[in-house]
Amino acid sequence: MSFAPSDPGAPAIAVRDLCFRWPSGAEVLRDCSLAVPRGQFWMLLGTNGSGKSTLLRTLAGLLQPQSGTIELHPPVGFVFQNPDHQLVMPTVGADVAFGLVSEKLSPPEVQQRVTYALAAVNLLDFIRRPIYALSGGQKQRVAIAGAIARHCDVLLLDEPTALLDPDSQIDLVKQLQRLVKERGLTALWVTHRLEELNYCDGAFLLEQGRVVDQGNPDRLRQRLIQSF
Ligand SMILES: Nc1ncnc2c1ncn2[C@@H]1O[C@H](COP(=O)(O)OP(=O)(O)O)[C@@H](O)[C@H]1O
Ligand SMILES: [Mg+2]
Known part of the structure; x- marks a missing residue:
């Protein structure tokens, strides 16, 4: 049901006719289809x-859909709304390294991956910093570094700015925009904050588990503003 795309020109995330219902029978995703071009x-x-969250969780393999197909290249990085649910080690460097334990790397390889990933999110100077001493925005950047260290090409972010103040919010979205461009990542970012649409390449509008509109973020913003 879920597999890696064979064609290098294929979208980095391709979802077709995805259906998901909870054991209660409540249908959440109904023939949901979308495609995110590589590097966007x-x-x-x-x-x-x-x-939205159900869709992201099925993409990450955390929930199994009843039908439909998902194409993306594992491993996939997931960033949750609340970084305190995601960061498990006492320091920044240890947390990013923790995500690599299953990869059987040598200590110098782990060090190299951690250094590379923290530099990518401008947190290399924080490598020994305790997690509790970070701001919310810095914690989200550590979570993103964890995905980069694992060489995830696809990042799924579920309302990563919901708990941030406005300055950290815009800082985080700009950082992600830069990372996607510089490192060829592909990102799907859930938000309800329309000002964040300034920084993305495109957007999907989900209604009752189905994509009902997609494309230019400015047009979608206008549509949503008019519907309020
Ligand atoms: N663990 C769960 N068990 C049953 N229903 C759930 C569960 N989590 C979410 N839901 C329901 O699934 C629907 C979609 O939820 P969700 O994907 O979280 O929406 P969004 O992220 O867009 O707010 C909602 O009706 C929600 O109540
Ligand atoms: Mg949600």
Whole structure:
């Protein structure tokens, strides 16, 4: 049901006719289809309960859809709304290294990956810093570094700015925009903050588990502003 794309020109994330319902029978995703071009930064918008988190979790393999197909290259990086649910080690460097334990790397290789990933999010100077001493935005950057260290080409971010103040919010979205461009990553970012649409290549609008509009972020923003 879920496999890596064979064609190098294929979208980095391709979802076709995905259906997901909870054991209660509640249908959340209904023939949901979308494609994110490789090397682009797309956002996913939709009202509360429209199925955004469920879609991201099925893409990450955390939930199994009943039908449909998902194509993306593992490993996939996931960044949650609350970084305190994601960062498990006492220091920044240890946390990024922790994500590499299953990869059986030598200590110098681990060091090299951690250094590279923290430099990517401008946190190399924080490598020995305790996690508790970081701001919310810095914690989200550590979570992103964890994905970069694992060589994830695809990042899924579920309302990563929801708990941040406005300055950290814009800082984080700009950092991701830069990372996608500089490192050829592909990102799908859930938000309900329309000002973040300034920084992405395109956006999807989800309604009742289905993509009902997609494309130019400015046009989607206008559509949403007019619907309020
Ligand atoms: N663990 C769960 N068990 C049953 N229903 C759930 C669970 N998590 C979410 N839901 C329901 O699935 C629907 C979609 O939720 P979600 O994907 O979290 O929406 P969004 O992220 O767009 O707000 C909602 O109706 C929500 O109540
Ligand atoms: Mg959600």
